[in-house]
Amino acid sequence: MTMVGFLSLVFCTYYIRSEVLALSHIRFSSDEVRAAYDLEQRRESFPDRKKQHEAGLKYYELQQKHYREMLDLYENDYDAYVKRIDDRFQLPRLPQSPSKPVPPAVSEKLFKINTNFRSRKNQYFATSSRLNWLACTAALMLVSGLIFLLMFDATSPRWHYLAALVISFVFLIGPAFHSIMTGIIGFLEGPEVF
Numbered sequence: 001m002t003m004v005g006f007l008s009l010v011f012c013t014y015y016i017r018s019e020v021l022a023l024s025h026i027r028f029s030s031d032e033v034r035a036a037y038d039l040e041q042r043r044e045s046f047p048d049r050k051k052q053h054e055a056g057l058k059y060y061e062l063q064q065k066h067y068r069e070m071l072d073l074y075e076n077d078y079d080a081y082v083k084r085i086d087d088r089f090q091l092p093r094l095p096q097s098p099s100k101p102v103p104p105a106v107s108e109k110l111f112k113i114n115t116n117f118r119s120r121k122n123q124y125f126a127t128s129s130r131l132n133w134l135a136c137t138a139a140l141m142l143v144s145g146l147i148f149l150l151m152f153d154a155t156s157p158r159w160h161y162l163a164a165l166v167i168s169f170v171f172l173i174g175p176a177f178h179s180i181m182t183g184i185i186g187f188l189e190g191p192e193v194f
Contacts, residue, residue, distance in 0.1 A: 002141065004141060005137075005138040005142030006168065009139060009142060012131050012138065016128060019128070023117065029113055033110055033113065037102070146161050149161045
């Protein structure tokens, strides 16, 4: 009875871990799709980004020229400097590059991943609520078996049973591990869809 309880608790623990890993894998798969799309966009926009960089360099040179003119006016002709500031003379801004819309195939793939994640998350809580009762039964079997052996087995050293009881409480029966796993799943947000 003790061994069946112990093995059932180990099974429950590893099943919950596998569910957490599966949900994390789903979430990271959406990050992979998004990163592949972003990389493709970066490759396609390289000529435009190169032109934008060249325009930025020219704009920087204009700013430098404007700065030097204003500094020269400040040092040599303060009245002209004040007049230019009063006129609020500023260089025009660079144009903003447009954003390319997300293709429907990529957004659909992300929506499928998001739906799969939310479905699996719901399945996790449904399964873990049923598994909780199995874990409760297994914990009762384990603890009652170890206590029985601790109290009535006079042929073996009793500290083995006590150590097994403490270890099972810390790692398998204690609410901390399952609560942490459930908390992780509860706080996981679904993957973003552009």
